[in-house]
Amino acid sequence: MKAETTQEPDKSTGRDEMQAVSNLLMPQKARNSLLFDASQCIGCGACQAACTLERELPEGAFTLRIMKLGPVQEEDKLSMSYMPTTCFHCERPACVAECPTGAMQKTEDGIVFSATDICIGCQTCSVACPYGIPVLNPLIGKIAKCDGCKDRVGLGMWPSCALKCPTGAITFGSCESVVRDKQRREALRLLKMVQMR
Amino acid sequence: MIDYLALKRFPGSRKPYDSAVHSICQECSTGCGLVAYLQQGRIVDIQGEEEHPVSRGRLCARGIAFWSLLTSNDRLQKVTFRKSQRNEPEEFENWETGLDLLAERLKKSRDLYGPESLLIGCDPDAGLDFYYAALRFCEFWGTPNIFNPLDDPDATVRRSLFKKPCYEWLSNKCFLLVGADPASTHPIAFGWIMEAQKNGAKIVSADNRFTSTMSKADFSLILRPEKENLLGISLMKLLLNDENCNRKFLPEKTLKSFAELALGDLAKSIGVSSNKIEELARLLVTTAPVQIITSKKMAHLSGYGIWEAIADAMGWAGHDGGGWYPLDSGRPVIDLTKDARSSQGSYLAGNFTSYTDIKNLLESAVTNQEPSIRTLICTGNSIEDYFAPLAPLSTKLDTIAYFGVSQNATSKLANLVFPAALWPEKDSLFFTDDRRICWARHLVTPGRNFRSGLDFWTGLADRLGLGEHFPWRDEQGQPDPEAFRNWILAQSPDTSGCNLAPIESQQSTALFGMWPCAGSSLKDPVIPELKQRESLLPVDFLYETPTDLDLYPLYCESPSALARSVVPDFQWMGPGRSDATYNLQLNPEIADALQINMGDTVYLESRYKIVEALAWISRSIPVWMAYSNRPIGEKRVLVYRKGDSRETARFILKDMLTDR
Numbered sequence: 048m049k050a051e052t053t054q055e056p057d058k059s060t061g062r063d064e065m066q067a068v069s070n071l072l073m074p075q076k077a078r079n080s081l082l083f084d085a086s087q088c089i090g091c092g093a094c095q096a097a098c099t100l101e102r103e104l105p106e107g108a109f110t111l112r113i114m115k116l117g118p119v120q121e122e123d124k125l126s127m128s129y130m131p132t133t134c135f136h137c138e139r140p141a142c143v144a145e146c147p148t149g150a151m152q153k154t155e156d157g158i159v160f161s162a163t164d165i166c167i168g169c170q171t172c173s174v175a176c177p178y179g180i181p182v183l184n185p186l187i188g189k190i191a192k193c194d195g196c197k198d199r200v201g202l203g204m205w206p207s208c209a210l211k212c213p214t215g216a217i218t219f220g221s222c223e224s225v226v227r228d229k230q231r232r233e234a235l236r237l238l239k240m241v242q243m244r
Numbered sequence: 245m246i247d248y249l250a251l252k253r254f255p256g257s258r259k260p261y262d263s264a265v266h267s268i269c270q271e272c273s274t275g276c277g278l279v280a281y282l283q284q285g286r287i288v289d290i291q292g293e294e295e296h297p298v299s300r301g302r303l304c305a306r307g308i309a310f311w312s313l314l315t316s317n318d319r320l321q322k323v324t325f326r327k328s329q330r331n332e333p334e335e336f337e338n339w340e341t342g343l344d345l346l347a348e349r350l351k352k353s354r355d356l357y358g359p360e361s362l363l364i365g366c367d368p369d370a371g372l373d374f375y376y377a378a379l380r381f382c383e384f385w386g387t388p389n390i391f392n393p394l395d396d397p398d399a400t401v402r403r404s405l406f407k408k409p410c411y412e413w414l415s416n417k418c419f420l421l422v423g424a425d426p427a428s429t430h431p432i433a434f435g436w437i438m439e440a441q442k443n444g445a446k447i448v449s450a451d452n453r454f455t456s457t458m459s460k461a462d463f464s465l466i467l468r469p470e471k472e473n474l475l476g477i478s479l480m481k482l483l484l485n486d487e488n489c490n491r492k493f494l495p496e497k498t499l500k501s502f503a504e505l506a507l508g509d510l511a512k513s514i515g516v517s518s519n520k521i522e523e524l525a526r527l528l529v530t531t532a533p534v535q536i537i538t539s540k541k542m543a544h545l546s547g548y549g550i551w552e553a554i555a556d557a558m559g560w561a562g563h564d565g566g567g568w569y570p571l572d573s574g575r576p577v578i579d580l581t582k583d584a585r586s587s588q589g590s591y592l593a594g595n596f597t598s599y600t601d602i603k604n605l606l607e608s609a610v611t612n613q614e615p616s617i618r619t620l621i622c623t624g625n626s627i628e629d630y631f632a633p634l635a636p637l638s639t640k641l642d643t644i645a646y647f648g649v650s651q652n653a654t655s656k657l658a659n660l661v662f663p664a665a666l667w668p669e670k671d672s673l674f675f676t677d678d679r680r681i682c683w684a685r686h687l688v689t690p691g692r693n694f695r696s697g698l699d700f701w702t703g704l705a706d707r708l709g710l711g712e713h714f715p716w717r718d719e720q721g722q723p724d725p726e727a728f729r730n731w732i733l734a735q736s737p738d739t740s741g742c743n744l745a746p747i748e749s750q751q752s753t754a755l756f757g758m759w760p761c762a763g764s765s766l767k768d769p770v771i772p773e774l775k776q777r778e779s780l781l782p783v784d785f786l787y788e789t790p791t792d793l794d795l796y797p798l799y800c801e802s803p804s805a806l807a808r809s810v811v812p813d814f815q816w817m818g819p820g821r822s823d824a825t826y827n828l829q830l831n832p833e834i835a836d837a838l839q840i841n842m843g844d845t846v847y848l849e850s851r852y853k854i855v856e857a858l859a860w861i862s863r864s865i866p867v868w869m870a871y872s873n874r875p876i877g878e879k880r881v882l883v884y885r886k887g888d889s890r891e892t893a894r895f896i897l898k899d900m901l902t903d904r
Contacts, residue, residue: 087438089456091431092305100290100308118454118863125863127459199258210255211292213302213435220251228251232442239444 078157079200081209082225083131087216090115090129094208094217098133101196101207105186110134110193111208131208131217134159134180134193142172142181150190151181160194163187255301257281257289266293266753268674268684270667271306273574274410274430275676277753278303280311280668280687287311287668287687295752297411298678304431313666314688318650320663322693329639329657339662339695339703346621346660347707349643353619359386363605363617365631366392367624368573370647370664372673373725374623374697376580376732377714381701383581384710389617391602393630394540394573405552406562407569409678410436416565418446418531422551423472423539424571427456433677446531448524450475452801453871454864463527466866468515469799469879472542475521476550477502478510482525483558488532493557515868532558533566540571574675576738576759583713606633621645623664623697625652632877636852647700665694673729673744681739681757683729683747698723796850796880797897798834802872826857829871830883835861837896838885845886850878856886868901 090113098104098111110133117127136159142151143159150165151172161172161181168188172181184191196206204210209219218225257264261281269276277296281289290308292301313319323342324333336342353361364382366375375392382390410433413419419437426434438460441447449461450472458464467475481502483489491499511518528534536551552561552568560566609617610633620626620634620641627635638644638657646658655661669690674682702714702723716727733739738760747756828848830840840846840859848857853876865871870883884893 089427089431089434089438089460091427091456093303093308093431096305096308097303100311118459120863124464125454125458127454127456127864129456129459199256202256202258204254204256204258207291210253210301211303211308213304213431214438215435218251224251236442236444239442242444 078222079195079220080222080225081133081195081206082218082229083133084216084218084229085128085130087214088113088129088131089214089216091213093211093213094131097207097211098193101199102191104184104191108182108184108191110180110182110191132178132180133208134195135178136193136195141175141177145171145175147171154197158195158197159192160197161190161192163189166190253294253301255291255294257291259283259289261288265685265687266751267668267687268682268753269299269303269307269310270672270674270684271304271310272430273571273675273677274298274433275674275680275682276303276307276432278307282688285688287314293753298409298676299432300411302432302435307432310666310668313649314668316650320648320650320655320661321691322663324661326659328659333661339693339699342660342662343700343703343707346643346645347704349659350619350704350708353642354385357616357618360389361616361618362387363389363609363620363622363631363634364391365620365622365624365626366390367622367626367630368394369649370623371667371670371697372575372675373670373728374647374664374700376578377698377701377728378621379580380713381705381710383584384705384713385708389605391630392573394575405570406567407678408564408567409680413437413440413535413565414443416440416445416533416535418448418528418534420448420450420528420534420536421457421461422450422475422536423452423467423542424537425451425455425457425539426537426571427460430571430677446527448527450524452799453866453869463524465516465520465524468513468866468868469801470545471514472538473545473547473550474510474514476554477505477547478507478514478521479525479528480550480554480557481505481507481510482522483529483554486525486529486558488529488559489557490559491557493553515866528558533560533563534558535560535566535569537569537571540573543570543572569677571677574677574679576675576679576736578732578736578739580732580735582735602630603633606631610634610637615640618642619645621647622654623647625654627654627657628652628877629875632875633852635877647697662700663694664700665690665696669694670696671725671729673732675759679759681733681742681744681759682753683744683756684753685748696723696725698725698728793880794898795894796878796882797894797901798870798881798883799868800848800850800870800872800876800879800881802875825874826855826876827860827873828857828883829860829862829865831865831867831869832861832863833867834870834883834897834900835859837900838883838888838893840883840885846883847886847890848872848876849882849884849890850876850880853877859885 092113095109095111095113102110104110112132114130114132115127116130118125136157140153140159143153147169148165148167150162151159152162153159166189168183168190170183170190172190173179181190181192199206205219209217218228220228259281261283263282265280265282267278267280269278276299277293279291279293280287290311292299292303294301323336323339325336325342325345326333350362362385364378366378378390382388413436426437434457437447446463447461448463449458450465450467451458452467452469454466484491484499484502507518507521511521536555538551542548555561555566555568561568609615615637618641622631627638643660644658645660645662646655647662647664648655649664649666667684668687671686672684674684676682705711705714716724716731718724729744733742742757742759826848828846842859842861844859846857846859848855848870855876857872870881882890882894884890
């Protein structure tokens with residue numbers, strides 16, 4: 048999704064101002080999205096294992112976490128859902144703003160990543176992030192976090208978590224395509240429900 | 245009409261590699277296709293096989309993470325021996341020394357106590373070749389004492405069962421999952437169930453606790469443990485009144501028995517209301533045909549045949565989208581000892597396929613003055629799982645030999661330890677739930693000290709004068725797994741026509757055989773004929789042993805003990821980290837009554853054992869259950885907070901659970 052060129056630059060910090068001006072002057076790359084559909088998630092952990100393998104992380108350093116919500120009692124029934132959570136690649140990432148070395152960066156197509164050759168492992172980003180997403184990889188003493196599998200995407204591949212997911216709870220594509228895909232799947236589901244009745 | 249095209253996937257690996265191996269994952273009985281990318285013989289990446297019809301490029305957490313065990317510090321590296329548990333283990337340089345010693349001990353034990361003093365336990369981690377070679381060894385050694393927890397007690401009855409593979413489930417109308425939690429245990433197969441749900445299928449889940457599968461179900465019931473087959477009996481009673489039910493399936497005597505059963509009594513025993521069972525029956529009738537998926541553990545309980553009877557009587561069996569689909573080992577019935585020398589008939593005719601049989605053997609072995617079992621050869625964490633009653637006897641056994649992958653409670657008790665090759669380290673014959681015959685290519689070359697089950701039993705047989713009965717050798721006289729594989733397939737009428745050569749020569753894993761087959765590697769499955777039932781009703785379904793209920797009021801369940809070492813805090817989802825070996829989930833009502841809070845240390849006590857555990861309060865667990873992350877070896881337990889009185893806890897629990 049391209050940035051709105053008519054948007055007023057945010058004046059809250061000097062750095063934000065620079066970023067906003069840069070956005071106005073430079074055309075942005077088309078952005079991709081990872082769509083996490085909690086209604087399809089079964090909490091199996093495949094995405095977590097995929098990311099651990101992809102990023103060669105040690106046990107316990109989870110760049111993708113699965114939130115288990117429930118079970119909660121609703122009248123006489125129990126309900127439970129799972130939600131895989133990872134970096135949101137914020138529009139105004141606090142981790143980028145606070146990183147003292149500039150290791151944490153945001154690319155033109157919106158990906159927030161940490162450059163391991165610059166990172167000093169101070170974990171300021173972990174504190175700054177409202178979701179606590181960046182974690183320290185104790186093997187190398189640097190920050191690990193979701194980078195949208197930018198190296199895979201750059202080679203034309205899907206991110207590892209989306210490829211592995213057994214139920215299609217994670218899909219990948221342009222912002223329009225993932226939303227359209229979800230809309231069509233929901234429409235088809237409703238249609239089939241009506242047909243079966 | 246909505247025109248829908250799924251988002252196009254772009255698979256592959258971005259890591260540098262010098263070879264890519266296509267194979268089948270053997271972590272569960274789904275059998276997904278995978279591609280392992282290797283650099284200098286080491287796995288650098290694992291991706292799914294996009295062409296595989298079952299997995300379509302997807303993989304579950306186990307199918308991705310298995311590689312870490314290949315180089316784990318937990319992995320057993322050398323053959324070791326210790327005279328007793330007080331001694332430090334001594335490492336042997338090679339397998340030959342270990343096998344020499346084991347053979348010597350077996351001979352001594354046979355001379356003193358007879359060949360039936362040998363007991364063998366096989367779990368899936370050791371591989372199919374270990375199990376099949378062990379069966380053969382047992383026959384020629386002369387012992388019926390071999391147990392595999394995945395064995396189905398009535399496999400001969402179910403051999404003609406038609407099972408549609410999961411990629412053909414998209415147009416199913418209803419799935420009845422009893423005791424099965426495929427969202428946790430077989431996520432890839434469950435993915436197909438969810439696809440069918442998007443097409444309008446109903447998911448019905450009946451289990452002992454609230455599971456991930458149940459969280460996606462349209463209709464659910466929580467059953468008392470070991471009462472799953474009773475649910476089937478109740479449903480059959482109700483479905484017999486339906487116009488679609490073919491009552492001729494059952495003998496008159498059985499029909500009369502069903503009529504005499506009181507639904508209220510059944511419902512009370514199961515732990516649900518009669519209304520709920522009636523509602524379920526109505527749902528099944530209106531969404532028929534129904535595919536009934538049942539779990540392995542139910543096969544060992546009486547009344548298991550009810551599910552096949554329901555599928556047959558309601559006309560769901562053989563119908564597109566319906567029938568009975570038991571989760572089992574997927575193995576055909578194979579007679580591996582046709583050439584046995586015994587003229588009295590096969591020793592294995594008396595072998596143990598049910599938990600009840602093995603439990604009786606183990607309990608008598610423990611309680612007798614002179615234990616009947618003296619030598620144990622096992623794989624997996626058997627002493628903590630299916631051989632748990634043997635634990636008190638473990639110091640009195642002459643020899644415990646462990647063939648496995650990583651350190652666990654059983655390997656620590658063993659006199660002799662033999663490090664096993666993992667499935668990615670050997671070419672394997674592999675059967676899946678849906679009757680596929682797969683050949684799985686090895687991914688990496690094993691280290692010198694890691695050997696296969698066939699190597700183990702052939703080596704032992706050679707030292708005990710039984711080598712002639714293990715004729716599958718290469719030119720150097722070493723065990724030949726390919727010859728063994730082909731011989732196995734030739735022994736069963738269900739698999740004798742299967743030729744693995746075309747499968748082995750293909751790079752892709754998308755080609756496989758289905759059994760039963762004859763003459764070609766792919767054949768239409770046989771639709772089972774209608775058959776009568778002798779007896780379906782379990783005799784003692786309404787009664788439990790009173791003593792156990794009084795002393796140990798809670799029912800303890802846990803996931804099957806993994807052969808690998810269990811990392812405790814992986815399963816801990818409470819606050820902070822858990823260093824406790826046991827984590828115990830309790831129902832909030834029970835926790836309240838016993839004044840137990842999240843994270844408290846509690847005692848988990850069974851007839852044979854008492855352990856400390858960290859308490860985790862969860863609504864997933866019904867009031868009558870305590871769910872432990874690792875087995876304690878007994879089904880009935882008492883729980884109380886550390887520092888509190890166990891008698892008070894027992895009194896409170898008994899009071900709460902009476903009539904519930």
